[in-house]
Amino acid sequence: MSIPLSLAGKVALVSGGSRGIGAAIVRMFTAADAKVAFSYRSARPRADALAEECGANACFPIASDLNRPEAARSLVAKAVEYFGRLDILVANHGVWPVQGVPIDRMSDEQWRSTLSINLDGVFGLVRQAVAQMKAQPRTSGPAGHIVLISSTSGQRGEAYHCDYSATKGALISMVKGLSTELASSGIYVNCVAPGWVDTDMSADALKDPQSGQQILRTIPLGRVGKPDEIAAPVLFLCTSYASFITGEVFNVNGGAVLAG
Numbered sequence: 001m002s003i004p005l006s007l008a009g010k011v012a013l014v015s016g017g018s019r020g021i022g023a024a025i026v027r028m029f030t031a032a033d034a035k036v037a038f039s040y041r042s043a044r045p046r047a048d049a050l051a052e053e054c055g056a057n058a059c060f061p062i063a064s065d066l067n068r069p070e071a072a073r074s075l076v077a078k079a080v081e082y083f084g085r086l087d088i089l090v091a092n093h094g095v096w097p098v099q100g101v102p103i104d105r106m107s108d109e110q111w112r113s114t115l116s117i118n119l120d121g122v123f124g125l126v127r128q129a130v131a132q133m134k135a136q137p138r139t140s141g142p143a144g145h146i147v148l149i150s151s152t153s154g155q156r157g158e159a160y161h162c163d164y165s166a167t168k169g170a171l172i173s174m175v176k177g178l179s180t181e182l183a184s185s186g187i188y189v190n191c192v193a194p195g196w197v198d199t200d201m202s203a204d205a206l207k208d209p210q211s212g213q214q215i216l217r218t219i220p221l222g223r224v225g226k227p228d229e230i231a232a233p234v235l236f237l238c239t240s241y242a243s244f245i246t247g248e249v250f251n252v253n254g255g256a257v258l259a260g
């Protein structure tokens with residue numbers, strides 16, 4: 001028996017979709033027959049290549065610097081203008097400052113920059129997406145799905161990266177609050193919390209002999225994840241097979257964090 005994970009007839013917006021986990025989500029969603037708009041900040045060649053790969057009828061790249069809540073207004077408006085509606089939001093964009101910084105040496109600029117992108121930008125996206133989902137005509141099924149991409153760092157913290165951990169922990173709290181707030185509106189809100197994944201953002205830490213070995217020792221499965229292994233749970237949470245799941249923290253970390 002074949003059980004397809006289909007998003008036919010759905011329109012999704014994926015922030016930070018030009019590479020890494022975001023690009024894997026875009027590919028998987030279009031393969032599941034969704035129409036997908038995705039944002040990118042500066043990687044236009046990658047964004048254009050991904051859109052061409054997935055097909056112009058199914059995929060639409062939008063340049064957007066999500067470093068403040070107001071930036072989301074234009075992004076959501078462009079996605080809706082192109083595809084006509086919005087059924088799914090995946091807030092995937094974010095920054096992880098590679099160099100660890102002790103709290104007593106962390107600059108105001110770094111703290112504010114990380115929070116503005118990882119938290120303020122997500123808040124703006126969720127606000128605009130929810131407004132659109134509530135206002136548009138409802139098709140069969142839920143009024144919408146929202147998936148926020150958090151991190152193991154948001155659950156157990158990360159030394160010398162308190163700015164990043166604070167933002168990812170806040171996303172988990174947002175999910176728990178929003179899931180109850182929006183349930184009566186038919187909008188599902190969940191979170192996927194990846195561990196270490198083989199992406200450009202983590203490449204330097206994984207390639208370094210010392211930090212790379214230290215990272216692997218924290219993962220019971222003995223390896224880092226692949227972008228597709230994060231994209232697949234995101235896809236599942238947006239299908240009818242997850243129709244009784246909201247407010248959940250879906251851990252995808254090779255066993256590194258066994259708590260939600």
